[in-house]
Amino acid sequence: MGKFVIACIESDVEILDSLYNKISRIVDSDYIIESYVNAEQALISCYNYIISGNEILIAIIGDNRSNMTLDDFIVELHKNSPNTKNILFKDVCNVSTLERIINEATIYQMIPRKFERIDFELIILEAIKQNAQDRRLKDYQKVLESAVEKRTRELNDINVKLEILATTDSLCGVNNRRAFYESSAPMIKYTRREGKKLAVLMIDIDKFKMINDIYGHNIGDEIIKLMASKTENTLRKSDIFGRLGGEEFAAVLPNTSERGALKAAENIRFEIENSEYITQKNEKIRFTVSIGVAILNSDDLDLESILHRADLALYDAKRNGRNKVVLFKDGSEQEN
Structure with a gap:
């Protein structure tokens, strides 16, 4: 000194x-x-x-x-x-x-x-x-400023963690239902206003209840995580993907035509069909998904209307044998 x-x-x-x-x-x-x-x-x-x-x-x-x-x-x-x-x-x-x-x-x-x-x-x-x-x-004052700065960083970290917890599905790490809707709703409004194209996918794991019944809910959770990871890696960074609940997921694909949406959905279906989960007992579990596809039209005022059509197409995929991609078009469902 x-x-x-x-x-x-x-x-x-x-x-x-x-x-x-x-x-x-x-x-x-x-x-x-x-x-x-x-x-x-x-x-x-x-x-x-x-x-x-x-x-x-x-x-x-x-x-x-x-x-x-x-x-x-x-x-x-x-x-x-x-x-x-x-x-x-x-x-x-x-x-x-x-x-x-x-x-x-x-x-x-x-x-x-x-x-x-x-x-x-x-x-x-x-x-x-x-x-x-x-x-x-x-x-x-320096000590106080340092303490305040440290506490501010801690609070910011806590707020970030809280935000992640509030918007992320705790099981598989993708957007939860709330975050999916909050991210997708503005995208729908923007796409309608700018006259651009947009597609929505509804994705559901086939015979998931049977997986739970046979292997238990812990294995069922692992299947959900595997499916979410494979799907997220298949989609583009600009796509919005989230878990709506249970084994049901959805994705919003901005700037995507009908042909592009069907291709993206088929890539997901193919990726899941060719994946397998191996248990600690060395049991190999293979599973599939069904996907409903809907394209944004001028009558869609919000996310719910297009999600509803994609859900109807998903139901049709389930009804017609599962492990399929079905497009909702002109009031009827068409298998890809």
Whole structure:
């Protein structure tokens, strides 16, 4: 840690010596007392002390033997040492000098040259005390700011986790029903407004109840997770995919034609049909999905209407043997 510098500037050497003697009697080795008759030299010396990691604690300023004025010295020093306590002799200040110092720097106190009129040592001790309090306050502020920043990060992390929990299906990690609807509804409105194409897929695991009955609900959960993972990896990043509940899933495919939707649905069906889950007992479980497809039309006011048509197509796929992709078109369902 650096030392604390007390800079005394005065052209009258006798007063300068008196300042040094008075201050040296009340401070210890942590303080450096410097005497200058020239303000320019004092400023350069103060800068060197600052660069070396020391702090200009107090500057006592009177007359000086240079072209640098009192206000120039204080303003320049303030730029690099804003916490310095500037003590001025009263007889060296005029109104314009004081005005500039007040506007561009700080004044701690003004004193007369005749020290017998004041308790000079007490003024210095009070300045040292004030500086110590300011440092403690700044240190406390840094600790407080650090604690607030840390707590803010923790709260942000908690909020992110809460948001993930609120929008993510806890079993398979895809969008839950709420998140799926919240993400898809604006997409439907945008697509209708811009006259673009959009498709919806309703996807359901075939004979899922039988899987649960034979292998148990834990294995059933693993099948759901496998199906969700395979489907999500098959879809595009721009597609919205989510679990609506149980073994039922849905996907919204923006900028997708009827042909593109049927191809995407068939890719999912094929991927699932060729997947298998191996239990801890080395049992291989294969399963399939049925998919209903619906294309957004001008009559669809919201997500529910197109989901309903995709659901009807899904029902038709189930009714006609499962493991199929069926398109809802013109009031009837057509198998792909």
